[in-house]
Amino acid sequence: MAHDIVFFLAPDDESAAATRRRGPGQASESVTCRFIEPDSAIAEWDMYFEEPSAEVPPVEQLLGRWPEWVTAPLNDGVDVFALPPRLIRALADASSTELQEPADRWTARLRSADGDDMTDDDLLAVLQEVSRLAASAVSTGGGLYSWSF
Template sequence: MSSIVEFFVAPDDTSAAEALRHGPGQAFESLSFGNFDVEEAVVEWECLLAGGSFDELADAGEPRFVAEQDDGGSVVFAVSSRLSAALAAAERSRLREAAVAWAERRAADGEVVRTEIAEAILTGLAALVGSARHRDQAVYCWVA
């Protein structure tokens, strides 16, 4: 489980990788959360919002890492273009449905994610994706 999860906007993989050691900080527009397995979550969200199976996406290399510390510390990965497109296109009601479904999946695995928190994460991320797309940039995630 990740203790710090920070989604952020960057122009490219190289710029995003610069966040590896200390996080995106003030250099990038960002959104912070914590205490959930975000690497698994982004794959689940893509399944819920864009279709496909968890195994197919994981086998395809999602999420795609752009930087990793050798000691198993922080990582930076890209939010897939498919998930970004689904988030950008989703109405608030669709994001709520996905949030409820994700919270239920987590509960089935013994992890507690309140529906309100799940919805805040997905709506916040959708807004961040919209901002990134407006600037022709992408969304990444720093995990520590």
């Protein structure tokens, strides 16, 4: 099931966990997108930056790459994940043009899974904004997180 998702900056896991009930709010730098599963998006990006390829690997390869929960999963539909530090660094170091291939691959995976129900968001623009947030996280020593409902 797809979610609305907010990628946001926080100084640490404890601060990110505190967003669970109400979301990151206006006080945090963030980017929002709709109808995307955060865990599979993060896993897709992490897999790409570890081994860049335009080929969309089988979904089974994503299974071992789920991000860490910042809060224990409950039955309320809210998820808070931390992006892995290696992914934050890779996103921070990527130029806008270097983000095109992972965005294309991510789009192809979503299109094959969701078809016409795929998000209307510009996935390259989303990834570019997440990359900008990653650069801020690296420069401030904080973390990059996702909050979804």
